Amino acid sequence: MLESSLKVAPLSPAVQRRRTFRRPGLFTVLLGAGCGVLFLLVLAPLYSLLSKAVENRDGEFVGLANFTHYLQMGGIESAFFNSLWVSALSMVIVVSLAFMAAWAITRTRLPWTGWIRGALVLPILAPSLLPGISLVYLFGNQGILNSWMMGADIYGPIGIVMGSCFWTFPHALMILLTAMENADGRHYEAATALKASGWRTFWTVTVPGARYGLVSAAFVVFTLVITDFGVPKVIGGQFDVLATDIYKQVIGQQHFEMGAVVSILLLLPALLAFAADRIVQRKQSASLSARSAPYKPPHNPGRDWLGAAMLTPTLVFIVAIIGMAIYASLVTFWPYNLNLSFSNYRFDLMDGGGWGAYTNSLLMALGTMVLGTALVFFNAWLMERTPQSKTMAGFFQFFALLPLAVPGLVLGLAYIFFFNHPDNPLNGLYGTLLILILCTVTHFYAVSHLTAVTALKQLDKEFEAVGESLKASRWRVLFTVTLPLCLPAILDVALYLFVNAMTTVSAVVFLYGPHTQLASVAVMSMDEAGDIAPAAAMAVMIMLTCAGAKLLQGALRAWLDRATRAWRRGA
Amino acid sequence: MNQTIQGSRLALRDVEKHFGDFCALKQIDLTVEPGELVCFLGPSGCGKTTLLRIIAGLEQQSAGTLQQGETDISHKPPRERDFGIVFQSYALFPNMTVSDNIAYGLRSIGMPRQAIRERVEALLTMVGLTDQTRKYPAQLSGGQQQRVALARALAPSPGLLLLDEPLSALDAQVRQHLRGEIRQLQKQLGVTTIMVTHDQEEALSMADRVVVMNNGVIEQVGTPLEIYQQPASAFVAAFIGAMNFLDGAALDSHRVRVGNHDFSVQTPVAEADRLCLAIRPEDVHLLPVGQGDWDGRVLAMDYLGAFIRTRVQLEGLEPTLLVDVDPRSARQLGLAPGADVCISLPAEALHCFAA
Incomplete structure (x- = not known):
């Protein structure tokens, strides 16, 4: 009974060929x-x-x-190099902070790590304009912490770096957490068995294990900062970077061809970082195949306190920026009427x-x-x-x-x-x-x-x-x-x-x-x-x-x- | 419900497969008779899995034809061929229960609901999983998953069953048990079956005929006994079981010289300066000193349970000879590392291969 329904009538060779090649053909056409x-x-x-x-x-x-024209205008010296050094500095800060946070989360027994992680990745939910606005309220001329600036101006590279660090931090943290959560507990056991000190274990096991994550996070942060427009737009002041330069050329001066020139200058470092990251990723996939036993952090209060000390500044910074934005949005008229109201939400x-x-x-x-x-x-x-x-x-x-x-x-x-x-x-x-x-x-x-x-x-x-x-x-x-x-x-x-x-x-x-x-x-x-x-x-x-x-x-x-x-x- | 299947005949003619410059299969000619269980056996990379995938239509052969029953299936896509397949990973659909997995192929062909239910029930009884119908694959043991995969493949009553290393993901004990079970089921249903394996014990114990493959060619096709006792090539001899190889030269059509000893062989050999004499460790006679053809000394003894594998250094010969002896004979001979012994190589057990 079953066999009969399965029988397929013999086909002529021509029809057969068509049927063979039609089916993969469809998928090829679709792709x-x-x-x-x-x-x-x-x-x-x-x-x-x-x-x-x-x-x-x-x-x-x-x-x-x-391009020659842009060069003569001094665009390379100002915007291009500004972009490069601001991005590089943000990259160093973010990757260091994210690595410390990832270490504290994965290598200590700190409580409430679920909540801490949740709070640390909050910036990803906000537009990159938000940290700029918050920083103005915190450190601007009328800012509540203006005295901390000791006369320096938040509008400019300081503000850009701080704002960029805020919103790129979760990206670096997530990459590093993934890299460090995959650690093999046996490597740590081997290090202990070979009488390595905690410090030596850190440099010989933890850091090498996270090296692809570190490199990848560095490229990602660099690319995000150099291509970001929100932070420098709000808090960049007179400090030119490539991203704001494109916007000024196009929207401000209607110089579309100059906008295109700056875009290409911006595309170059981004493309380089992209290519480098792909090469690193390819190496990483080869090293991740082995089966490993999950790592369990040892019970060690000193270590936990160290972790807490490394996490707290970042956590405070992130919560402060978000809190400031929410508070500022609710204050009726800064800084003269500090009563809370929803008047700022009447966007119409x-x-x-x-x-x-x-x-x-x-x-x-x-x-x-x-x-x-x-x-x-x-x-x-x-x-x-x-x-x-x-x-x-x-x-x-x-x-x-x-x-x-x-x-x-x-x-x-x-x-x-x-x-x-x-x-x-x-x-x-x-x-x-x-x-x-x-x-x-x-x-x-x-x-x-x-x-x-x-x-x-x-x-x-x-x-x-x-x-x-x-x-x-x-x-x-x-x-x-x-x-x-x-x-x-x-x-x-x-x-x-x-x-x-x-x-x-x-x-x-x-x-x-x-x-x-x-x-x-x-x-x-x-x-x-x-x-x-x-x-x-x-x-x-x-x-x-x-x-x-x-x-x-x-x-x-x-x-x-x-x-x-x-x-x-x-x- | 009638559970027997009309197994189909499968004929491969001059099948070849090239991947770029690499030739994965060369001139494969093979006929599988209805109801037969054939094993493709060979080391990894020998082309056995590629051949299975070509039979399934999952790979396209570069040349040659395939015929199943009366139908030329050379260019049919897998869906228009008539086969069931079990993969090494089983590839059970993890989001479906055991019954849904088994019913999957029956729903494809639009079988009525009631008929599907009966067929699934019959298959579950057949593989002994009637109490697991509502479970998901992840809730079953490896052996049970294997049976579900088998039932799923057999559900649409295919004329041909393809098994790709079906037992290699299981523990030794379960594997032993399932070997017998699969073989019994296959005989009972009469479905033509091709099994790919790299495990010679599995192939020898299950197959009607074994196809030994190496480097994309078929080295030998034969019953397990033929493959073991009359290996057609040095590769087959070495790959199946243990084998001693001794370099020698033919003196005439029935005499071969190895070192400074002459041996007679039963099958005539081509006269050549260089050839290779082969004998299985269990066919070598181990005798007290002075009673055999060739003196030697025991180098090492490995106790392998039912027998002892003895390594013997023959006088004037560099390679050592493996000899299997049962523990009782070993005791009688007083075998121990360092002991002197004598061996003889019976003519009927000697194989000759071109060097």
Whole structure:
């Protein structure tokens, strides 16, 4: 009875050939389409930007004249070197602090580490404009701690470094925590058995074990700071960096070709850091394969106190910055009327788009989340779980990771050149919410892609083969097996995209239109207009929204974890 | 419900597989008879798994044809072929219960619900897991998971069952037990089965015929006994069981000289300056001094339970000879490291290979 239903009628050779090659063909075409989409969203705009940099205002080719001009203006000496040293200094500070915090969390028996971790990664939920605003309230001319500055000005490199440290800290911390949590307890046991002192163990086991994490965190922080626009915009004062220079050239002076020139200067260090990081990552994956026993920190109160001492300054700094922003947003009129009220939250009375901007941001973030998660997962699935040639998969991987090297401002400017071009059939998108969504998906594509690929790689590589043998299509395996197993990663990617879409300023600052103002941009415009308290209020709204999303996602993951405990852990 | 399956005949003709310049399979010609259990045996990298994947359609052969029953399946995608497969990792769907895993393939072919339920029940009875239906794979032991994978593969009554190292993820004891169980089930169902393994004991104890592979070619096809007793090449001789190799030269078609000793062999040899004489350790006769052909001295003795593997240094010969003796004979001979012994190599146990 069964056999009869399985019999397949013999086919003529021609039909057979077609059927053989049609099926992989479909997946190849689909991934080709994925490459095409990313080509349109990344490479084509970048090409427009590059060509703009070698043209004059009338669109004539002028070679490197624009670069020479920028050099003569002294842009290299000021903005370029300023960017480099500020980023390098922030990198050193953040990586040191994050390493100390990660050590305290993973190598001591401090209590409440769950809460501490939660507090330390809070900055990720806030737009990078928020620390700038808080720092003004703390150390500005009317700031409550102005005396601590001892006459120095918070507007300038000091403020940029402090603000950058605040918002890049969680990125470094998460990388280092991952690197240090994977430590092999046996290495520590071996060190103890060989009579190594705690100090020697630290330098011979802990640091080497975290070295890839340290290098990776350094590159990430450097890239984040040098490409960031929010902090220097609010607190940079007269101190030029590349990111604010692009903005000034384009928005202030309408020098689009000079904006393109500065973008390329900004692209160079970011690309270098990206390439270096990829090389390091490749080495790391080779060293992580061994099975290891988890490390348990020894019982040692002295060590715990040391950990607490290393954590506390960072924790206080982060909580102070966030607390200051919330407090400032609630104070009726700084510093004359310190009564608390919600008057600063009446955004409709201010410039910058009011509550409409907030709604737009919410819509844009939701759109980015839905479209981005779907696009990222589908493409990652095609690349990982369907038959693809090595060349095709390699191409796609390149397209998917490239956005990691492209600073948001550069991407946004490239989008203007590409999508606003009158000959581009897609120029109807310009000024719509959709282009903001597409740009944001692209901006944050690489990390989402890596998360999705990691999740898909963890699945048994034979699921599809078993499906084929059981006459199930790859689609059925996708919906009945792959997607359910990847749900946690899907939720992570969704949250990542939502939070970044809510907080980003850099790419979208060039792309919003009269009807698509965004909350994060509103923070900037209100700050620019001198409405600093409402700017703080809007930044707090963004942070609260992201925190709400994080809580919701946490609840969903906890529910999912409970619902699927039986098949995940066999309990 | 009738649980027997009409096993299909499988014929491979001149199958080749190239990965770039690397030739993974060369001129594979093989026929598997209906209901037969055939093992592909060889060291890792010999091409046995690639061949299995080609039979499944998971890899495309570079040349050659495959025929299953009357159908040419050379260019069919896996979904249009008729086989069930069990992987080394089992690849059970972790988010589905045991029953859902087994029913997966039945739902693909649109079997009615009631029929699926009956079929799943019958399969669970067959593999002895009727009390585990609602459990998830992670809640089962390795052996139980293996059985679920087997039931899932057999559910749509395929004409061909492919097993890719199905037992290598299990403990020795469970493995022993499942060997017998799988073999019995396979015989009972009559499903044609191909099993890939690198474990010679597994291959010899389970298979009707063993296909020994090395470097992408088939070295020998034969029953376990043939493979063991009449190895077709030095590789097969060395790969299956233990074997002593002695370099020598042919004197005439039935006499071979090794060192300064001459030995007669039963199968005629081509006259050549260099050839290789082979004998299994258990076929060497160990005798008191003066009663054998060749004097030697015991170097070492390893007690391996039922027998003792003795390493003997022969006079005037550099390589040492392995000899298996049972403990009683060893006692009678007074075997001990350093003791003098004498050996003889019976003609009927000597194999000759080209050097």
